[in-house]
Amino acid sequence: MGDCMNFPKDWAVFLEDYSFRDHKEFYTNGARLIPTFRVEQMMHHYLQKAKEDSVVVVHGRWEPWAIQPNGFIGSYCCTACKKVSITASDYCPNCGAKMDGGNEDG
Numbered sequence: 001m002g003d004c005m006n007f008p009k010d011w012a013v014f015l016e017d018y019s020f021r022d023h024k025e026f027y028t029n030g031a032r033l034i035p036t037f038r039v040e041q042m043m044h045h046y047l048q049k050a051k052e053d054s055v056v057v058v059h060g061r062w063e064p065w066a067i068q069p070n071g072f073i074g075s076y077c078c079t080a081c082k083k084v085s086i087t088a089s090d091y092c093p094n095c096g097a098k099m100d101g102g103n104e105d106g
């Protein structure tokens with residue numbers, strides 16, 4: 001606490017900033033060392049950031065595409081990428097959009 005942490009954009013720079021060489025390099029052969037609590041801080045910060053960055057989810061809907069005379073829907077069109085799929089799954093197999101309900105009769 002009270003530690004003014006600096007998290008650069010690139011986590012590799014964080015490692016560079018907070019690691020050090022031991023004085024005698026007896027056990028390390030010159031490899032850089034970093035305290036485990038710094039690794040914990042780094043993991044917490046960058047994983048949290050990655051989570052926040054990945055929150056943007058593309059949403060789409062399946063629209064009936066090939067409706068046969070008997071009302072059977074032969075395929076569906078993704079509203080996000082406009083590709084046609086034969087199944088109305090939870091996610092578009094082409095663009096990965098998350099499909100918002102609406103496949104059941106409402």
Ligand SMILES: [Zn+2]
Nearest residue numbers: 078081092095
């Ligand atoms: Zn799609």
